[in-house]
Amino acid sequence: MLSLLIVDDEPTIVDTLAFTIDWEKLEIMTVYKAYSAKEALSILSEHAVDIVIADINMPRMTGIELVAQIYKQYRHVKSVLLSGYAEFAYAKQAIHYGVSDYLLKPLSDDDLIALIRKLVQQIKEEWEEVVSRRRVVHTLKESLPVLRDKLLNELLMNRVKEEEDFLHLLELYDLPFRFDDDICVMVIRMEESLPEFNDRDFFLLEYAVINIAVEMLGDSYDLWSCKDANDCLVLLVRKKSGRDEDGTGEEHKKFDALAMQLQRNIGLYLKRVVSIIVSKWGRFPGDVNVLYSYMTEQIRSRLANESGCFLSGELSEDAFVQQPLHRMYETPTLHHLLENRRWDEYRDKLETVIQDMKQAGSLSSEHVQEAYTLVAGSFYFYAHKHNRLLSDLVGGTSVLGRTVHSVQQLSEWAHYMLDKIQNSDQAEQRSSKDKLTLKIREYIDRNLSTASLQTIADAVYLHPVYLSRLYKDKTGEGVSEYIHKQRMVKAAEMLKDDSLKIYEISEQLGFKNAAYFSKVFREEFGMTPNEYREQL
Template identity: 75%
Template sequence: MLSLLIVDDEPTIVDTLASTIDWKRIEIMTVHKAYSAREALDILADYAVDIVIVDINMPRMSGIELVAQIYRQYCHVKSVLLSGHAEFAYAQQAMSYGVSDYLLKPISDEDLIKVIAGLVKEIKEEWQEIVSRRRVVQTLKESLPALKDKLLNELLTGRIKDDALSPLLDMYDLPFQEGESVCIMVIRMEESLPEFNEQDFFLLEYAIMNIAAEMFRSSYDHWSCKDSNGCLVLMIRRKSGQEHESVSAEDRKKFDALAMQLQRNIGLYLKRVVSMIISRWGSFPEEVGLLYSGIIDHMRSKLANESGCFFSGELSDAAAVRQPLQRLYETPTLQHLLEHRRWDEYEDKLQAAIQDMKQAGNLPEEYVREAFMMVAGSFYYYAHKHHCLLSDLVGGTGLLDRNVHSVQQLSELGLYLLNKLRASDQAEQRSSKDKLMLKIREYIDRNLRTASLQTIADAVYLHPVYLSRLYKAETGEGISDYVHKQRMLRAAELLRDPSLKIYEISEDLGFKNAAYFSKVFREEFGITPNEYREQL
């Protein structure tokens, strides 16, 4: 069900429209009322509003200015302008601000209901289009390259199960089938190209993949991604008709020749040196992870000083063993997780790496020391980025100076230090929010006459929408509710002074006029200001 906001500086008009029309009949379940543009913006920041009816002629901020701001900040909101004959041409200009309709005063209830009912229908149709199958399919097509890249990375690193893979292959229109022969090709660029930015590298990688696609088109299908090591990875299958046949020595020789030609063309046309490593042919999908990890381990252990090399076929058994710390080098890195305060993901990554080490068997102590250096390094990085000493955050240098010799020691000490950092961060966050809430309330108390969501946001250097949501989450009440409550409390206090006139108190608290002040006061306390003063 939808919500409506009525804005007019004449309270009687707003109240009449809100109370006399059966809005529920046209599926408007909530009607908000505002008596100024500023009050309307406060409501828009605090509540989900679908349609706004705005009077064009209001003081301080006109209806045109209000719908212009709504158009910029809340593009989904439909606006309807109410204008007199004198402002009719002026109202027509508002169409550039996304105004859905404009109506001449006085307007009958039937005409207004007809316009709003039309907007309700329009909004429902827009949302129906958003969730329609056609829109979903179009979105999927636009996202397909990124989805394919992500899925292949998960397959290469063993993060997806076979039963979850099959439906995704069909959805992404990937021609790979269970049991057919595939090989893995990894392309590593050897030049650092310091003058290149991220966009330059993206275009270069795109050009490489275009050359590969053109060369493999006639005989092979391929599925590509960029892995966590910055390499381009292609999984290759033969075209339909021979995919389930065994790969002969002649077949391998032909493919290797084509791959060598690809390496040559990259150098010839793009002027770039690349190394290329091709696995043996194996069964899809169960051997894919082993084929890939064999190549990566081979590169790490034997190709650090090589450039422009080409390897193909069976790699040594030693190279095909997955390294126990590989998970720690995969993205997102430990530093990245701490930098973004993703504490649970950091703990999961560390626990998984520890489990890998426990399952490795005959693990040299060097691996434990390497892992602890990575973990401790990420902690130092986090502390220094926040202008702190790690020893201060974890309670001294004694823990940091300990020698770690076993996986169990690594597990206990690493998780203990992680929890120390997490507790310190949570305490800092809590303290910062408490200080912010106090600063907001102090500003409101000092500026009750002019306090609004916008002025408060400006005072604490936050966006109004974010401020409204944060305040509601921290205190359980809307910021406009707090301002209203403080104004009423202040009004009750000022009424104790008989020398102050009602209109003086009204002006002092920022109300438009004494009549509106009396109306709001009565809604709050059940009696008028004069009756309240008489009771005192």
């Protein structure tokens, strides 16, 4: 939905345009009003406006001077000038200021509606151009480092699902890795906390490390880097010359020697201590997650109290055995998923852990209890973060102390609890919307003379567009429709009091003049206010 600003030093014209046109049908959600060019510029500085309709003949600052300022400061805004016959030639000068069109006074509703429809379509087409292939390709090039980082992290966590989609992304991101390539994984861990460093300093340091790696290894190897959840640099390495077919492992030994030299150069040129861990060699992409998991396990078990170490990939095979709950600790955690109401992702992660446990070669009852404790902890965390008791969310305390002995019992209990919590959250969301709708209506009833979408939004601390959409979804009518309906109901009630003049009723209901009030009243009831009063 778009927004429109009407500018004219004659309030009657502004108010008539604002209230007699069904703007929502034209996809105009918000209509701002200004009675001078200065007021219009103030509104433009505070609100997002898409279309401006301005009279050309205004005191102090003319419409042409206004659109010149708009063209200078707000190039995206569409400007329309209103002019009389005598001013039309003068108005054409404004073509230099990007004026979209002109309308002659006296203004026809049909002409205005046709023009607004045309401008709305133009704005849509311009936004479509923004997301067109040319812009997407340009944006993609700028975003490649972030996109590559994200994709490699997904690969490390074994979250790449569809092979065809993955191949497409490799090509789109200009990555030379192909299925069945000979690869290994290198992890570089910074060993110094560097408390005086800020985020930018760390970024530049990591950038320098990657540059040194590319300089040393780039002739013989393709590198794909990312920063993992443990704040380590991870490099996926691919041999450019193909596989080590002779079986001697000499090429792999040469790479280990280069990796050791990389560690020395980082210390020599950057004056920083790092640990480097190089995995065994495997095949892309199937072995990436296994190799990476093996290395993170080595870091946890062997480098907890060590720094500046170098570990080669040629270690025993038993290190490849993963713990059945390792995915439980991977990011995003269960706490994080619940905190952000990512219900489906929570279920997927839970199901993945359950399947890992079912397929584990040896699973003790302690593993089941560990998983139960972690899942239950995430539920308690969510409840208490929202100032609720978990027993209130799930309908009692009996289910909280449930004894879980098997993976199947854990699965059934966890899904039952999650369904209860999600249903409770959705009910609370519906209740919040009901309360907000009541609050909006109470505000309108108390402030009939001044109520507008913007004033209501300010009163309830919501964006006007979001408020309008939420209210219409809940009630089936627009905010402006409700305001209009309540004003007409109040007008009919006030007309019963003979002591009130028509213009007094008009002013009390927020209409700028009695003539416009009479026009709107007649459209609603089929008779003028005086005729209605006489009938009573």
